[in-house]
Amino acid sequence: MAGGILMIGIVLGIVASSVSPFDAVSAQARVPWQMPENDFGGATPKNAEKWLTFRDYPASAMRANEQGYVVVSFEIDSKGKVQACEVKRSSGHSSLDEVPCKLLKSRARFTPATDNQGVAKSTVGTASFPFWMP
Numbered sequence: 001m002a003g004g005i006l007m008i009g010i011v012l013g014i015v016a017s018s019v020s021p022f023d024a025v026s027a028q029a030r031v032p033w034q035m036p037e038n039d040f041g042g043a044t045p046k047n048a049e050k051w052l053t054f055r056d057y058p059a060s061a062m063r064a065n066e067q068g069y070v071v072v073s074f075e076i077d078s079k080g081k082v083q084a085c086e087v088k089r090s091s092g093h094s095s096l097d098e099v100p101c102k103l104l105k106s107r108a109r110f111t112p113a114t115d116n117q118g119v120a121k122s123t124v125g126t127a128s129f130p131f132w133m134p
Contacts, residue, residue, distance in 0.1 A: 041123030042113030043076045051107050052129055058095045062133065066093040069130045072100045078120040080110040091131060100129040 058066075068091030075084040085101035104127070112120040 038125070038127045040110065040113075040125040040127075041076065043080065043110040043123055043125060046080070046109040046111060047107065051103055051127075052100070056099055056103060057131060057133075058099065061093060061095040061131070064093075064095075065133070066091070066096055067132050068092055068096060069128055069132075070097050070100050071126065071128050072104065073124060073126050074101065074104055074108075075122060076110050076112065076125050077122045078112050080112045080120075081105075082108045082110075082125075083122075088126065093131075096131045099131075100127070 069089075070087060070091045071089035072085055073088045074082050074086070077083050082104045085104055087097050087101070090097050110125075113123040115121050
């Protein structure tokens with residue numbers, strides 16, 4: 001019987017708490033989400049600020065209120081240009097997933113990675129692209 005009373009006391013203590021489940025969820029929502037770090041396999045980006053701009057957000061995705069982030073993996077050749085690219089983590093929206101690889105191939109430039117002798121070499125990079133509307 002004493003165990004039953006203790007259990008009721010615990011349940012009542014939670015119910016009587018000043019923090020509602022809604023407040024707890026709201027507090028979690030206010031914690032800033034951190035993007036995974038980008039890794040360029042030893043290559044150094046030259047113009048990352050030009051890779052993705054607000055103008056690149058697909059109009060159809062905006063109208064549909066599609067948001068998310070896309071993680072891509074891509075090959076950087078020995079001249080610092082992106083060659084192959086593939087989506088590693090989808091945003092859940094094909095209209096958003098198509099954008100990063102297309103833009104990396106056309107816009108991204110790198111100082112290539114080098115081997116132990118200082119000779120430029122190809123490498124693989126990974127980058128995250130956020131698609132959030134204000």
